[in-house]
Amino acid sequence: MITTRFTERFGIEHPIVQGGMMFVGRAELAAAVSNAGGLGIITALTQPTPDDLAAEIARCQSLTDRPFGVNLTLTLSINPPPFAEYRRVIIESGVPIVETAGSDPTVHIEHLKAHGIAVIHKCTSVAHALKAQSIGADAVSIDGFECAGHPGEDDIPGLVLIPATADRLTIPFVASGGFADGRGLAAALSLGADGINMGTRFMCTRESPIHDHIKGLIVDASEHDTRLIMRQLRNSMRVAKNTVSDEVIQVLEQGGRFRDIKELVAGVRGRRVFAEGDPELGVWTVGLAQGLIHDIPSAGEVVRRVAADAERIVRAVAERISSDSLVVGHGSGA
Structure with missing residues (x-):
């Protein structure tokens, strides 16, 4: 433990x-x-x-x-x-x-x-x-x-x-x-x-x-399948890549302001994604960790x-490293 x-x-x-x-x-x-x-x-x-x-x-x-x-x-x-x-x-x-x-x-x-x-x-x-x-x-x-x-x-x-x-x-x-x-x-x-x-x-x-379909999409997704939106507004938000998040990015890149994306990023739409299982209903948050799930x-x-895995890893690392010598990597390195 x-x-x-x-x-x-x-x-x-x-x-x-x-x-x-x-x-x-x-x-x-x-x-x-x-x-x-x-x-x-x-x-x-x-x-x-x-x-x-x-x-x-x-x-x-x-x-x-x-x-x-x-x-x-x-x-x-x-x-x-x-x-x-x-x-x-x-x-x-x-x-x-x-x-x-x-x-x-x-x-x-x-x-x-x-x-x-x-x-x-x-x-x-x-x-x-x-x-x-x-x-x-x-x-x-x-x-x-x-x-x-x-x-x-x-x-x-x-x-x-x-x-x-x-x-x-x-x-x-x-x-x-x-x-x-x-x-x-x-x-x-x-x-x-x-x-x-x-x-x-x-x-x-x-x-x-959340809806099983959304869970399945996260399992199938990679670490590449998120988008950072609202960067221009200094209110950055990491969400799933979909048509809505792409539209938010496009609107702001063309000089739009929050009022122009307000309906796109509304929380009620994200709630519907999780409840109904349609990933295109709104923006919904997910992290890069989805690539590991x-x-x-x-x-x-x-x-x-x-x-249990963390404890095993910590113990394995400790066993590999002796107090007398430490060998890291192989070959000449870069």
């Missing part, structure tokens, strides 16, 4: 977190991940109202007695959701862990920690991670450029972002973006992370609430497999 600062802080068995994905993070999936020893996450804003979130939390509590969390993504919009009400429901429901994301979480972290709730803040840069640490976050999830959804604007991949974060941060952190198997977990640990956060991998599980197992099997 791999024990890290993250597993110890959050009371879980394996350093594996299920990402708080919009329209995907529901009770069945979160409970299955937590029951297997990982950290499952319900997505608050997937629920239409705070009362619906309370019901979803209660459902998850009926399915697992292990720790799980709730993601609260702080969006900036003209008509923002009632974040304070969602937060109140989380506190009153006795949820032990919250994952915040998006805009400045200071007020929410203060309220949550005052009620004994541990907070993980999702970041896309070292600077943001340091800010989260300074305002009281208990841990950070650091998103590399490979991730689905919003990777930030710095375009820093995990191979650089993870050790750069490890060099500066003192609180535990998990690495996110591009992780789908035990090799990724072993690599993240070697780079200084305390675990990994996986989203796309958990989309392709039996408990995932070849099956649709249970979420529990994913957790156990990733943990």
